[in-house]
Amino acid sequence: MQIRRTNQGFNFHNYPTFEKDIDPKQRAWIEVRGKSIETNVRKLRSKLSKSCQFMAVVKADGYGHDAKVVSDYAIKGGASHLGVATLKEGIRLRSSGVKIPILILGNLYMKRDLIISFKNDLMPTISSIRECLICNNIGKHFGLKFSLHLKVDTGMSRLGFDCNKFVQQFEKIQSFENISIEGIYSHLSSADEDNSLDPTSITQLQRQKFQELLKQINLDRNRNIKIHLANSAGMLLSKDFHFHMVRVGLSMYGYSPLTKIDKSLSLKPALFLKVKVAFIRIIDQGVSVSYGGKFVSSRKTKIAVLSIGYADGIPRNLSGKIYVIHNNKLFPQVGSITMDQMMVDITGSNEIKIGSTVVLIGSDGDKTISPLDWAKESHTIPWEILCSFKNRLPRVQVD
Numbered sequence: 001m002q003i004r005r006t007n008q009g010f011n012f013h014n015y016p017t018f019e020k021d022i023d024p025k026q027r028a029w030i031e032v033r034g035k036s037i038e039t040n041v042r043k044l045r046s047k048l049s050k051s052c053q054f055m056a057v058v059k060a061d062g063y064g065h066d067a068k069v070v071s072d073y074a075i076k077g078g079a080s081h082l083g084v085a086t087l088k089e090g091i092r093l094r095s096s097g098v099k100i101p102i103l104i105l106g107n108l109y110m111k112r113d114l115i116i117s118f119k120n121d122l123m124p125t126i127s128s129i130r131e132c133l134i135c136n137n138i139g140k141h142f143g144l145k146f147s148l149h150l151k152v153d154t155g156m157s158r159l160g161f162d163c164n165k166f167v168q169q170f171e172k173i174q175s176f177e178n179i180s181i182e183g184i185y186s187h188l189s190s191a192d193e194d195n196s197l198d199p200t201s202i203t204q205l206q207r208q209k210f211q212e213l214l215k216q217i218n219l220d221r222n223r224n225i226k227i228h229l230a231n232s233a234g235m236l237l238s239k240d241f242h243f244h245m246v247r248v249g250l251s252m253y254g255y256s257p258l259t260k261i262d263k264s265l266s267l268k269p270a271l272f273l274k275v276k277v278a279f280i281r282i283i284d285q286g287v288s289v290s291y292g293g294k295f296v297s298s299r300k301t302k303i304a305v306l307s308i309g310y311a312d313g314i315p316r317n318l319s320g321k322i323y324v325i326h327n328n329k330l331f332p333q334v335g336s337i338t339m340d341q342m343m344v345d346i347t348g349s350n351e352i353k354i355g356s357t358v359v360l361i362g363s364d365g366d367k368t369i370s371p372l373d374w375a376k377e378s379h380t381i382p383w384e385i386l387c388s389f390k391n392r393l394p395r396v397q398v399d
């Protein structure tokens, strides 16, 4: 008897062999709406004076959206600068053709890294005289000026020169001939707190400290130095925080960090998280679902299995606390979220089939699920939700 080989009768040429040829929407994916980024930047810029510049913060791969796509659309919307966290993030943008100034917000303390930053036309954030000296020596070696931003610590106790010593140190730094101080900045620690407009709040105290310091240093000789302090929350709080430039992340992606938000801004979320239904089953009453049997059906239940789990960046502690949207209807997630899958109760729906797409984050009809909702349930912040999405989720640009 002839044994039938499994590939007999098939034309394999029509099917992809390589990972890159697999449909990115085959399982679960993130839709990135570049136009929304562009619109958000325009709307946010309309709150700034004409001379105030906009740095689009695109670190952590553009808060999980895809740094290159975000940068391109932010630039279309009028961003003049980009902010990244790491040397690699900066180099990646430069090598993909981004031309505008890029500031590395993290600290580079090794000569080698500072040389690489210089070579790639990236501006480092400098927090000490020691780093200034290294940059000055690099500039001298190449017979050029090394552009950088100085950071002062006004209350975050993270990076930055000690605020109380900065005035004296600035005198010395100004004498370094091979560096060009492009900016002086600080970072707000608590601008998204509800009391930030209160004169005794940490945010107002930070602003006062920063302003005092600026008064004491001689900026007349350095008229081109850009002064910047505000993140999204600081920018939205008041013009007092704008100075020459704002550094905006979260609100550019379409989410407000403030509870009281100017509704006229109507920012548009740029990220949609979508997933395919991989399987559907009916279970009887009293049947447990997923690891640990934390959910037991109280009636005959129709279960959809979605191809997404905590290995994609969905926090497991959201198990049983979130919903998905399909055709303008919400369906609850049930049982523990597993590494690669999660289950949803779709009882009563005849529309959801194997292969249907549901929305985990984003809008469908008049229903919206935001990373802010997930953050609240997961006891974290929306920034962390956005940055947690793994590379296993392809980013698909939709406009």
Ligand SMILES: Cc1ncc(COP(=O)(O)O)c(C=O)c1O
Residues within 6 Å of the ligand: 057, 105, 187, 230, 231, 232, 233, 247, 248, 249, 250, 251, 257
């Ligand atoms: C130094 C610095 N500036 C600006 C931002 C942007 O903050 P936001 O996303 O709140 O606008 C960040 C983000 O963490 C940051 O670290």
